[in-house]
Amino acid sequence: MSDKKNKTEQILEQIKKQRSRSRVIAAEEERIELVIFSLAKDYYAFYGTNVKEILPYEKITYVPGCPDFITGIINIRGDIESVISIHKLMGIPEKKPDKNFRIIMGVHQDILSGILVDSVEDVIEVPLTYIKHPISTLDKKIKDFTVGGEMIYENKYVNILDIGKLFSILIQ
Template sequence: MFPSSDEKYRNLIKEAQQLADDNVVDVNERQVQLMFFSVGGYPFALHGSNIREILHIGQITTIPGVSELFLGVINIRGEIDSVLHLSRLLGCKPFIQTPKSRIAIAVLDGIRTGIAVDSVDNIIDVAIRTLDHHVASLNEPVRSLACGQVSFENQIVPLLDLKQIYSRLA
């Protein structure tokens, strides 16, 4: 037997209330800004508070004898900044510049460097409660550079720790 129109109406109202409850956002909930990007075909995130600007890739000047973790240096309005070869540090396939490639200028504790990424996919505010600080499920070398994981576009994305990245460069 088919449900009556009253039953259909009640079911629709119930479904609508459930959807509304699922999409309620607590405006007082603490948030953190994250930059989602890809390197070597894999998604990653960094705290947005450490990112000063995102640039199209211009000319990167290589410096002989510098660590293979650096692509070289760039000139940004008269300031010379190093450019980190993050894909090499993460053990991903090598960085190849494309029209979507960017350099994210990161700053932490007064140290400023460019980070070459395949693409910047989004910069959004995420509820702090959604961050998972467990990194045991990540493979090395990503695990040692991550401070957690976060869900983004139906994927679990490693949240990289800029302090850990910088410690590998010293």
């Protein structure tokens, strides 16, 4: 009887060790938050640290004389903010805004601006190891705004875009 008890204790001890090892590995892996959105039928993402908030689509007021990639301005709780058409910057065909459209309020250094997207698909946290180098055949206009990585989400490639690179056009 004592042999069975001893063997059971050994098995339980091994299970505890394996569980503690798996917890340590999972905790050590660096994770990043991504806001995944769609443009046309493709998925893209911004780092969560560069997204202040996600707003439902609202009327954007056109401002004459602005570059064509600035759709206009919106009023957010008394603050007037610009809205960028990422479609125009990346050469992606635009569609008429609908109920799925969102305005992602991006922030980088001292710049805050809205970015019009077709829809926000998800806000997720992923291990940094999930991010791979972008494919070499990626369109140059998209590659210009890519942070240098992509991942797979729901069987689709997601290119991670750099809000800082998008906003650098605003200050040129």
